[in-house]
Amino acid sequence: MAKKRVKKRKVKSKRIVILIFVIIIFVLVMGYLYNLKIKTITVSGNTLYSEWEIIKLAKLNNYPSSMQNMAGLIEHRLTKDPYIKKAKVHKKFLTTVHIEIEENLPLFYSAIDKKTVLIDGTKTTINFPVPTLINYVPNKIYEDFIKEMANTKYEIIKRISEIKYDPNEVDDERFLFTMTDGNYAYLTLSKFNKINHYVEIIKEFNNKKGILYLDSGEYFKVIN
Secondary structure, three states, rough: HHHHHHHHHHHHHHHHHHHHHHHHHHHHHHHHHHHOOOOOOEOOOOOOOOHHHHHHOOOOOOOOOOOOOHHHHHHHHHHHOEEEEEEEEEEEEEOEEEEEEEEEEEEEEOHHHOOOEOOOEEOOOOOOOEEEOOOOOHHHHHHHHHHHHHHHHHHHOOEEEEEOOOOOOOOOOOEEEEEEEOEEEEHHHHHHHHHHHHHHHHOOOOOOOOOOEOOOOOOEEEEO
């Protein structure tokens, strides 16, 4: 009986030693991971903000501990900014972070409201280099206009100087765009996506200046 008790004590002692060893290893590993710093940060999808500005908004500019800056926390910091619509953070080996941004970009300046309208329809008093909507647009048409502008390529938006709501007897959803290159373009909401192909279309007319009727075919009227 005494031998069995001694064996049980030895087995129990070994288990305690192993458990202590495992705990020590766990503590060391967790301590190492907790202090493991982010080394590489990349950003994509940013237009309004620079890569460095995104990193600062994410509070990663000092390349802090990875464990103290989990993906969800970084995303929360970024989406608190009114000009960031969505943020997705991907981590690789803890030390590499990729931030994918969807910005709430400014679309146009409303001369009526004296405010800049963003993709989600919100308004800000901050001025941006965006086209100016110079006149009143009826409510339902205005809402659809914002949606169509939000689906317009941003490099095209930058080419627009001024927008005028310009309905006629045929179409009450018609707009006139004044472009920064000196051309004009008529658009209707049902064919709004054609403005995304503005650069390719205008090249066909050998850099002549005029009016592009995207609301009815792609007729181009040269202006002397």
